[in-house]
Amino acid sequence: MREINTQAFLEDTFKVIDNVLEQQADNIREAGAICANAIKNGGVIQVFGTGHSVGFGMEMQGRPGSLVPVHTMNISDFVTSGMYTLEEFRDMDNIFERRPGVASKFFDLYEISDQDVFIIISNSGINGLVIDLAAAAKERNHKVIVVTSLDHTLNSDSRHPSGKKLMDFGDVVIDNCGPKGDAMLDLADGGKIGSVSSLSGIYVAQGVALETIKNLQDLEELPVLVFEENEASKKQNDELKEKYRGRI
Numbered sequence: 278m279r280e281i282n283t284q285a286f287l288e289d290t291f292k293v294i295d296n297v298l299e300q301q302a303d304n305i306r307e308a309g310a311i312c313a314n315a316i317k318n319g320g321v322i323q324v325f326g327t328g329h330s331v332g333f334g335m336e337m338q339g340r341p342g343s344l345v346p347v348h349t350m351n352i353s354d355f356v357t358s359g360m361y362t363l364e365e366f367r368d369m370d371n372i373f374e375r376r377p378g379v380a381s382k383f384f385d386l387y388e389i390s391d392q393d394v395f396i397i398i399s400n401s402g403i404n405g406l407v408i409d410l411a412a413a414a415k416e417r418n419h420k421v422i423v424v425t426s427l428d429h430t431l432n433s434d435s436r437h438p439s440g441k442k443l444m445d446f447g448d449v450v451i452d453n454c455g456p457k458g459d460a461m462l463d464l465a466d467g468g469k470i471g472s473v474s475s476l477s478g479i480y481v482a483q484g485v486a487l488e489t490i491k492n493l494q495d496l497e498e499l500p501v502l503v504f505e506e507n508e509a510s511k512k513q514n515d516e517l518k519e520k521y522r523g524r525i
Contacts, residue, residue: 290461290477300454305484307449323396325383348525354387397410399425409437421447423451424481500521
């Protein structure tokens, strides 16, 4: 067993990132092309993940250098909108992210246009909510980009009634290259520590954003937030946000 320390974790993390770079570059480029095409046609990027995967959407939006037409779908919005009570949402006997039959309600909750593209993130790719959302998006003819751990999903049983997994609905499937169970360093009791999916997810999120912007270079104005160092830059950001008001 390797020594448990930060250096060991970083070494293993770098190996995962290197694998993403070497094995997933084409998929990341394809995802960027799909996202750029959606934006050119007036769409936005709808990003959804549960648990720690919510960080993927946060990584893609809301700060200088990030794309403006990105919307993070959040399961807590079901509570704030009044669709579900907090008690229903927190029911640990019926874990929300594992429930089938909920995701189609996202299309009532948000303003989603026909041109929108979906990025759906799940390390396991086997839970009901993410699978249902991917299926609902495909039924409505949206492109779906999946980010998952292939090692985890290929070695796990689906929790969805259909038996399908998230990867089955992806127009593009990006492997985060993390191990089943996410954690990497072995403990003496047989457990593990040192989870990596959030870190490789950041790389994938930034990679897709960069490839998207590369494919938007022919636009007169790139839909990218700038650092607000003066009134002109603030005005530029405000105008971009106004363009997508109600959708992001």
